[in-house]
Amino acid sequence: MPELPEVEVVRRGLRDHVVGRHIAEVDVFHPRAIRRHVPGAVDFAARLVGHSFTEARRRGKYLWVDLSSGEAVLAHLGMSGQMLVQPVGAPDEKHLRVRVSFADDGPELRFVDQRTFGGLSVEGVTEVDGVSLPTPVAHIARDPMDPDFDPVAAVAALRRRRTEVKRALLDQTVVSGIGNIYADEALWLARLHWARPADGLSRAKAAELLTAATDVMDQALRAGGTSFDALYVNVNGQSGYFDRSLNAYGQEGEPCPRCGRPIRREPFMNRSSFSCPRCQPHPPGFQL
DNA sequence: CAACCGCCCTGGGTGC
DNA sequence: TGCACCCAGGGCGGTT
Numbered sequence: 048m049p050e051l052p053e054v055e056v057v058r059r060g061l062r063d064h065v066v067g068r069h070i071a072e073v074d075v076f077h078p079r080a081i082r083r084h085v086p087g088a089v090d091f092a093a094r095l096v097g098h099s100f101t102e103a104r105r106r107g108k109y110l111w112v113d114l115s116s117g118e119a120v121l122a123h124l125g126m127s128g129q130m131l132v133q134p135v136g137a138p139d140e141k142h143l144r145v146r147v148s149f150a151d152d153g154p155e156l157r158f159v160d161q162r163t164f165g166g167l168s169v170e171g172v173t174e175v176d177g178v179s180l181p182t183p184v185a186h187i188a189r190d191p192m193d194p195d196f197d198p199v200a201a202v203a204a205l206r207r208r209r210t211e212v213k214r215a216l217l218d219q220t221v222v223s224g225i226g227n228i229y230a231d232e233a234l235w236l237a238r239l240h241w242a243r244p245a246d247g248l249s250r251a252k253a254a255e256l257l258t259a260a261t262d263v264m265d266q267a268l269r270a271g272g273t274s275f276d277a278l279y280v281n282v283n284g285q286s287g288y289f290d291r292s293l294n295a296y297g298q299e300g301e302p303c304p305r306c307g308r309p310i311r312r313e314p315f316m317n318r319s320s321f322s323c324p325r326c327q328p329h330p331p332g333f334q335l
Numbered sequence: 336c337a338a339c340c341g342c343c344c345t346g347g348g349t350g351c
Numbered sequence: 352t353g354c355a356c357c358c359a360g361g362g363c364g365g366t367t
Binding site: 126 | 337338339340341343344345346
């Protein structure tokens, strides 16, 4: 599934392939793909047609393209969303949800999403700390790849939460862009069990954890963001990075790369957490 | 207000 | 072979 590094690769692709182009036509094939656009498909299309894309931006896993109208097309890829740039006339993808055609008759922008957890909407923008953001993104914290990310403030926010450290790590108002995979990888690197209380971490340990999350995402971006020709193949999450580089996530029963003990899987928030029983021991009093 | 929980959705995989 | 069931995931709305 697209994590922050993949979303950043998609953003760069949009920047290079659709920014500056004039929108001629929009087709919505599945209402669920624009369910967050409350006025519906006709209104969605009307707010794009006749305008041009001016900039492609991102915060966390939210991605948006500014419109010359002053509004923005906001996208979340969810679990299976893809942005494809395809020549006019290329066969429709099985799960094609939205098509944006351009006045220059060049390649189309297609939103393809098998599981329809993702979606598009047209949003007004709100000014937050000198940055204009689509309104639904206004409450989301900066992600670790943001040039203005404040590590000290993020450490403080993390340690302020009175909950398990992994819940705090996944809270997009603390730090954005960290999903289940990167949370498990960062916790493994920092040798922390996911159920440790966030407010029990030292400043140094919390900082180590956030640095680990940043490092993993940097590596993934370098691994997946090198080839733009391959971009639209890679954005489906099959970049190959995960096959080779995951230490904990999805590795149940595999030896811990550090100590060799088999990685364990534990239920967490109706999904799974993976950790090393030796490197990431349970906190005192922990029980499933 | 902060924390928490259930729900949204689809298709690939598995077990009977 | 076919069917029932499980699982993956982020964010949101409602409740405590």
